[in-house]
Amino acid sequence: MNAIKLHPLKKLEIILAGEHKEFATDLLDRAGVKGYTIVGNLSGKGSHGLYGGHLMFNEDDVLIMIIAAVPQSLVDPLLDGFQPFFDAHSGVIFVSDIQVGRLAKFMA
């Protein structure tokens, strides 16, 4: 068995209404994100951050979660790029630490 060297990356989990999928993937592409995976047909519930108590999603909305692994250097530009969208639309971005075996797949 060979020792596997793991490399740290950041995972973004972007949850938003499915109708905005192209906006989000275009933004990821333009920022230089090399890949993403999309989980479809989610449901959810939440309150809107700016107008607390208002429904963010109805149970019936079709949500998607876009999962992308990116270098640390892309986290701030991506969050900044999505900020105007999330000022006007519902959804969230979770940022977390992951490790991957093959850094080349994720670096521009």
Add this chain to the structure above:
Amino acid sequence: MNAIKLHPLKKLEIILAGEHKEFATDLLDRAGVKGYTIVGNLSGKGSHGLYGGHLMFNEDDVLIMIIAAVPQSLVDPLLDGFQPFFDAHSGVIFVSDIQVGRLAKFMA
């Protein structure tokens, strides 16, 4: 580009049979969790913790995963609240660290 301040939260990933969805979302609502996202139509396999070796899920069971981002202070009450359920039913809860840009969406 503005610097984005990130705030730490805990992510709960609750995997259980779809028939128990309402029990779980009711528990989250009553605990003050402000939102969650549900991934449906999962499949899975596992052994039951109390009776090792018995099947936890069959390949054919319809499972769901409920994803919720909560403040640290809610983790113990939620795990405690789910404990009797998972004593009697199959499933798991994963707890992990995430960061979010907008804390207001997740705090009561």
Add this chain to the structure above:
Amino acid sequence: MNAIKLHPLKKLEIILAGEHKEFATDLLDRAGVKGYTIVGNLSGKGSHGLYGGHLMFNEDDVLIMIIAAVPQSLVDPLLDGFQPFFDAHSGVIFVSDIQVGRLAKFMA
């Protein structure tokens, strides 16, 4: 309320074409992984690490994500076991830290 003792584990998120599901679950079973959850019908895009710039997945491919919580001791053997597969096929494995309340469900 009882204090819940949490135990650290590693979460593997294995994203690959759905046609290779059995290969992956067989490998997990043989390595002693006690359970996993499969998210189906994903879509995605990415470039291949070995041949940068080539498409890893087309938007139309049916991808799956296999989620498994494993003890630290299984991470290297599993990454090692999947390495020849990912040398020849598209896909990724994300490794991250999680905590669980019931260690017995995840240990051989």
